[in-house]
Amino acid sequence: MTCVAVRAVINRRGKPDGIMRVAIVENTKVTHLGQLGVALAGSGAEIVTYRPFLDGSLPDDIAAHDALVVLGGEQSALDDASHPYLPALARLMRAYGDAGKAVLGICLGAQILARGYGGRNLLGTATEFGWHRVCLTPEGRDDPVLGAAGADFPIFQWHGDTFGLPEGASHLAFGESVASQAFRVGRAAYGMQFHFEASRAVVADWCREFPEAAEAIRPGWQQDHHAEAALNGPAADAAGLALARAWLTLV
Numbered sequence: 495m496t497c498v499a500v501r502a503v504i505n506r507r508g509k510p511d512g513i514m515r516v517a518i519v520e521n522t523k524v525t526h527l528g529q530l531g532v533a534l535a536g537s538g539a540e541i542v543t544y545r546p547f548l549d550g551s552l553p554d555d556i557a558a559h560d561a562l563v564v565l566g567g568e569q570s571a572l573d574d575a576s577h578p579y580l581p582a583l584a585r586l587m588r589a590y591g592d593a594g595k596a597v598l599g600i601c602l603g604a605q606i607l608a609r610g611y612g613g614r615n616l617l618g619t620a621t622e623f624g625w626h627r628v629c630l631t632p633e634g635r636d637d638p639v640l641g642a643a644g645a646d647f648p649i650f651q652w653h654g655d656t657f658g659l660p661e662g663a664s665h666l667a668f669g670e671s672v673a674s675q676a677f678r679v680g681r682a683a684y685g686m687q688f689h690f691e692a693s694r695a696v697v698a699d700w701c702r703e704f705p706e707a708a709e710a711i712r713p714g715w716q717q718d719h720h721a722e723a724a725l726n727g728p729a730a731d732a733a734g735l736a737l738a739r740a741w742l743t744l745v
Contacts, residue, residue: 514539514745517559519583521547521567521602524703528691529731530563530598533738539745546579556589561596561745564603566689570655571605571615584610591683596745601653604676604685611660611679620656620672623712625649625726628675628688634666639684640676642740647733648726650692652700652711657685682744690734694727 516539518527527534534541542559544551547567553559564587574580588610590597599607605615625648634640656672659665660679667676669688676686692700701708701719708715 514561514742515542515559516540516561516563516745517542517544517553519544519546519552519562519564519603521565521569521577523547524700525565526691526696526699527565528689528693528696529734530600530691530738532735533742536739537742539742546583547577550579552579552582552586556586556593556595559595561598562587562590563598564600564606565691566601566603566652569602570617571602571609571657572617580606580609586610587683591680594681596741597683598741599685600691601687601689602655604687605655605657607679607683607685608657608660608663608677611663611683613660613663614658615655616658617655619654621654621711622651622669622672623708624651624715625722625730626651626669626671626688628667628669630667631665633664634676637664637666637678638744639678639737639740640666642736643690643733644736648730649688649690649733650697650730651688652692653687654711656687682741684741686737690730690737693731693734694723697723697727 514537518541546552569577584606587597587607609615627646627648629646630640635645657674659674659677663677663679665677669675672687675688678684
């Protein structure tokens, strides 16, 4: 192979096969990649999935992956007794971030990332459910990921816990009732409290899978769901896909 041909197959990360390798950690049984999955499929990324809530498995070599994604779950970020892998996962997310690799924590994943960087986990203080509007801070509007979705947008929320910003983190987004909706540490370690991956199809599946939980947190949700999806879903889906694609450019 000539030198010119070799250069043709070297991608921007310097990898000769041109493949983006992403480790994904699931924290609960019913998990969807949603809009993030759409973006990953479009990028041709190779995905390796870990389910430590079943077997305790986590990536053991950060050099094997270009990025780390940690998804949501019903447990808190401090439920070490029932989920003993959580301290190791918090350390792993920080290790990826400190290495300059792209990290993405969504909902519980954001809370674990905050824990890894010394932020407080605030349990039971921030209940949100349904589509809510998120607004960007000035730093968020200038951020290469958050700024891709516009200055404000509706997005799906389902959480009771939240986080305090780690020391030195960039505060990127806020909401009406939850002040810290997104942050970045270093080059590309992002925590997002909201479920930007949750397209209308994902939300509909959650409603089918967890009707009692949804109704308990938001009485009348089963009746309101379709109208709210029609009102907020298209803009939320567009914002979620924009965020996913923008984050992938940092991998």
